[in-house]
Amino acid sequence: MAEQCFRKAEVEGSIPPTGSKLVYNYTMPPRQRYRPRSVRRLEKKAKRNLILSIIIFLIFAYFLITWGLPTLIGGLTIFNKFKPAAQVEEIEDTGLAPPVLNIPFEATNSADLKISGYATEDSQVEIYFDDSLKDTVDTSIDGSFETGNLNLIEGTNYIHAITKNGDKKSLPSKTIKLLYSKEEPKLEVSEPPDNHQIKGGDKKVKVSGSVDNQNPITINGTTVIVNAEGNFSTEISLNEGDNTVTIIATNNFGNSKKIEKKVTYNP
Numbered sequence: 104m105a106e107q108c109f110r111k112a113e114v115e116g117s118i119p120p121t122g123s124k125l126v127y128n129y130t131m132p133p134r135q136r137y138r139p140r141s142v143r144r145l146e147k148k149a150k151r152n153l154i155l156s157i158i159i160f161l162i163f164a165y166f167l168i169t170w171g172l173p174t175l176i177g178g179l180t181i182f183n184k185f186k187p188a189a190q191v192e193e194i195e196d197t198g199l200a201p202p203v204l205n206i207p208f209e210a211t212n213s214a215d216l217k218i219s220g221y222a223t224e225d226s227q228v229e230i231y232f233d234d235s236l237k238d239t240v241d242t243s244i245d246g247s248f249e250t251g252n253l254n255l256i257e258g259t260n261y262i263h264a265i266t267k268n269g270d271k272k273s274l275p276s277k278t279i280k281l282l283y284s285k286e287e288p289k290l291e292v293s294e295p296p297d298n299h300q301i302k303g304g305d306k307k308v309k310v311s312g313s314v315d316n317q318n319p320i321t322i323n324g325t326t327v328i329v330n331a332e333g334n335f336s337t338e339i340s341l342n343e344g345d346n347t348v349t350i351i352a353t354n355n356f357g358n359s360k361k362i363e364k365k366v367t368y369n370p
Contacts, residue, residue: 199273202228202248202264210282212357215252220264222246227267231275232260239267255283287360289315290352299366301341308366311336314352321351341368 202222222228224246230238230253242248260281266273292312301308310322313334320327320335327337339348346366353359 194271195274196268196271197274199223199226199266199268199271201273201276202266204262204264204276204279206262206279206281209280210284210356211255212283212285214255214283216255216281217250217252218262218264219247219249222248222264222266223268223273229265229267231263231265232256234261255281257283257285282356284354284356285358286354286356287358288318288352288354290320290350290360290362292350292362292364295348295364295366297364299364301366301368303370306341306343306368307338308341308346308348308368309336309338310348310350310364312350316354318352318354321353323349341366343368343370 200223202220204218204220206216206218218230220228222242224242224244226242226246228240228242228248229236230240230250232253232255237253238250240248240250260283261278262281263278264276290312291314292310294311295308299308311334312320313332314320314329315333317329317331317333320329322337322339325339327335329335344367346368348364348366349361350364351359351361
């Protein structure tokens with residue numbers, strides 16, 4: 104019986120005291136599981152990385168709250184300062200008369216243009232060149248106005264104006280088409296040749312040539328006829344001795360070209 108108890112104790116992990124007939128149920132503490140050193144090293148490293156990540160996150164959150172957000176808000180404030188101010192909506196008033204512009208010519212050779220006219224008294228007049236605002240002027244108590252020198256572009260300029268009175272504006276004025284050019288007309292004189300000598304006979308010389316666009320021609324101050332092809336021909340009287348024949352072509356812009364021929368008449 105004692106032997107069976109002893110064996111039972113061995114199986115269950117119990118060791119009976121020596122010389123005792125009683126069998127005590129003594130249990131050995133369980134042995135801890137063995138973990139390799141490399142595993143323990145990796146666990147320590149993971150813990151260190153976790154702690155380091157938490158510290159970095161806390162530092163980042165601190166700087167974001169104390170520096171990042173105020174900077175972002177300040178930047179938005181500066182950006183809002185550069186936003187264009189809300190424009191006051193202008194109401195088109197058909198009862199407000201559009202201005203009357205005074206431009207007495209259709210073409211010019213000057214790049215500078217002063218515009219005068221009339222509009223509602225004590226109002227403003229906006230001058231537009233090709234739908235772009237060029238100038239704004241105030242009208243006087245009698246409604247008259249005049250701009251300073253406004254620069255034209257080479258070629259065709261379309262000019263109109265609008266009357267403004269507070270938040271009301273008139274319909275556009277009549278559009279004026281104004282041409283600007285510095286180009287001279289094309290003029291050719293085929294006769295007489297320069298330094299031409301005439302002896303005896305009639306004291307006259309034939310002057311002929313051509314011009315572009317049927318531009319008007321004057322010879323020694325007298326206008327001559329230009330045909331549909333741009334050709335002209337006439338005779339002028341001479342004095343004894345040296346004569347200067349001056350031929351001038353002028354286009355509608357006011358640009359001119361002059362050619363002079365010397366003719367000598369000897370009786």
